[in-house]
Amino acid sequence: MKDYPHTVPPSIAKVAAEAHGCLSVGHHQAAVLMARTTVEAIAKAKGILQGSLVAKIDKLYDQHLVYEHVRDAAHEVRFVGNDAAHADLVDNPIDEEEAVAILELMDMVLEGVFIAPAKTAAQKAARAAKKAASVTATTTSAPAGTNTPAP
Known part of the structure; x- marks a missing residue:
């Protein structure tokens, strides 16, 4: 099964990992169903609770998420x-190639909503901390040429 970083909510990481688990044993339709479930859970985690999945996905975009x-x-x-979900694949089931592609897209959504923003925020915080430490070091250092003690 696939592991996700801590920035993905655990309940969503579990469902996404289950999608990968289904894929790993050849359960392609189940994998795709879990991928769809993951996308809906992502929207709900971002407070988008009303409407169809179409509307929820569009809201993610409209809210610049x-x-x-x-x-x-x-x-x-x-x-x-x-x-x-609607058994429209009875005569034309999802093959491994399509299931892999769908799970890659699911992971792209996870990356876009949870992982990349967290990495960006961490880098921003690290840069700010480095800058603050540099300013503190500069202001607490003695000015140049004042190494001699006062009489």
């Missing part, structure tokens, strides 16, 4: 997940 390509990735997960 994802870029356009990530919104489109989420919709692709939704399309194939809907086909799996």
Whole structure:
């Protein structure tokens, strides 16, 4: 199973990892269904609780929580997940290649919503801390040429 960083809420990481677990044993439709479930859980985690999954994904974009390509990735997960959920694949089941592609798109949504923003925030905080430490070091150092004690 796949591990996700701590920046992904544990309940969502568990569902996403389950999607990968299904894929690893050849349960392609189940993997895609869990990917769809993951996308919906992502929207709900961001406070988007009302409406269809279409509307929830579009709200993620409207609220600037994802870029356009990530919104489109989420919709692709939704399309194939809907086909799996509504038994529209009885005569044309999801193959491994398609399931892998859908889980890659699911992971792209996780990256866009949880992982990349957390990495950016951590880097921003580290840069600010480094700058603050530099300012503190500069202001607590004695000015140049004042190394001799006062009489």
